[in-house]
Amino acid sequence: MKRDDSLWKAILEDVFDDFLRFFFDNAEELFDFGKPFEFLDKELEQLFPINPDDFSPKYVDKLIKVFTKTGDEKWILVHIEVQANTDNLFAHRMFQYFYRIYDRYQRPITAFAILTDKNKRFKPLYFEESYLGTKLRYDFNTYKVLEQNPEALTNSNNPFAMVVLTVLVALQKGKVTESELLNQKIDLLKRLISKGYSRDKIEALMGFLKLYVRFGKNENDVKFDKAIEQLLNKPKETMGIVEFVLERERRLGEKKGIEKGIEKGIEKERYERNFAFVSRLLKETDFDDAKIAELASVPLEFVQNVRQQNA
Numbered sequence: 001m002k003r004d005d006s007l008w009k010a011i012l013e014d015v016f017d018d019f020l021r022f023f024f025d026n027a028e029e030l031f032d033f034g035k036p037f038e039f040l041d042k043e044l045e046q047l048f049p050i051n052p053d054d055f056s057p058k059y060v061d062k063l064i065k066v067f068t069k070t071g072d073e074k075w076i077l078v079h080i081e082v083q084a085n086t087d088n089l090f091a092h093r094m095f096q097y098f099y100r101i102y103d104r105y106q107r108p109i110t111a112f113a114i115l116t117d118k119n120k121r122f123k124p125l126y127f128e129e130s131y132l133g134t135k136l137r138y139d140f141n142t143y144k145v146l147e148q149n150p151e152a153l154t155n156s157n158n159p160f161a162m163v164v165l166t167v168l169v170a171l172q173k174g175k176v177t178e179s180e181l182l183n184q185k186i187d188l189l190k191r192l193i194s195k196g197y198s199r200d201k202i203e204a205l206m207g208f209l210k211l212y213v214r215f216g217k218n219e220n221d222v223k224f225d226k227a228i229e230q231l232l233n234k235p236k237e238t239m240g241i242v243e244f245v246l247e248r249e250r251r252l253g254e255k256k257g258i259e260k261g262i263e264k265g266i267e268k269e270r271y272e273r274n275f276a277f278v279s280r281l282l283k284e285t286d287f288d289d290a291k292i293a294e295l296a297s298v299p300l301e302f303v304q305n306v307r308q309q310n311a
Contacts, residue, residue, distance in 0.1 A: 031066055061097070186227045
């Protein structure tokens with residue numbers, strides 16, 4: 001699984017309530033947020049089993065059971081596909097998902113195609129088939145990130161808007177210099193911290209921003225980390241959220257053996273932050289230790305040590 005795929009799967013679960021509120025103005029009337037969402041990843045995999053011999057691109061797909069407040073239906077299904085490349089068969093695949101899901105559950109389904117690609121002309125809206133008087137058309141919700149207004153997203157207080165802004169910044173790679181990309185990423189970090197989101201949302205969104213917007217030079221990753229540290233040292237600007245992040249990382253570091261890390265020559269502050277970050281990657285992705293070490297900019301043995309302590 002690609003890194004972006006894992007990041008999307010995780011962030012959709014972290015901010016799914018905000019996802020519903022982002023796309024439905026009357027979400028509070030439609031959905032029962034008092035009941036937990038059920039993410040049917042295993043069930044979806046059974047409907048579309050992975051062929052180990054298939055080396056074709058994999059896709060980000062989520063199926064969520066959501067309880068409603070309206071009508072006779074007590075719960076519905078939300079199907080989400082995140083597509084990062086042009087694919088002429090995409091609409092057909094959306095229809096395949098629909099009929100297999102519907103055949104299995106016999107429940108109402110609303111489907112979303114989140115397009116994160118750079119092709120302005122790629123925007124599938126429906127699947128259609130007709131033959132000798134027999135016709136079928138399947139429409140689904142399509143959201144093209146490239147078409148979105150950054151100013152409107154910035155003014156939004158919905159955390160999912162920050163996800164979209166992150167993707168927009170990532171799409172700038174190759175169009176702007178590395179320095180400009182770094183500045184955009186830092187500006188987005190500042191907006192994120194100042195929004196006043198819940199602590200869990202801040203943590204999830206910061207992780208998504210850090211990993212999704214990638215640099216070609218490692219030195220810019222270091223600069224971004226320093227920008228985080230500078231923001232963490234300004235409690236008046238960041239209220240209590242940053243204090244929570246620091247305290248959480250400190251507790252994790254102590255619980256998992258911070259002194260052992262210090263003995264290996266790792267600075268205490270950096271060790272605490274890296275330990276929490278690596279732990280999250282181990283928990284929420286299927287990357288191997290070498291890939292996690294690369295993403296977190298830590299030695300391979302550091303990742304192996306964290307894995308052992310989390311076992």
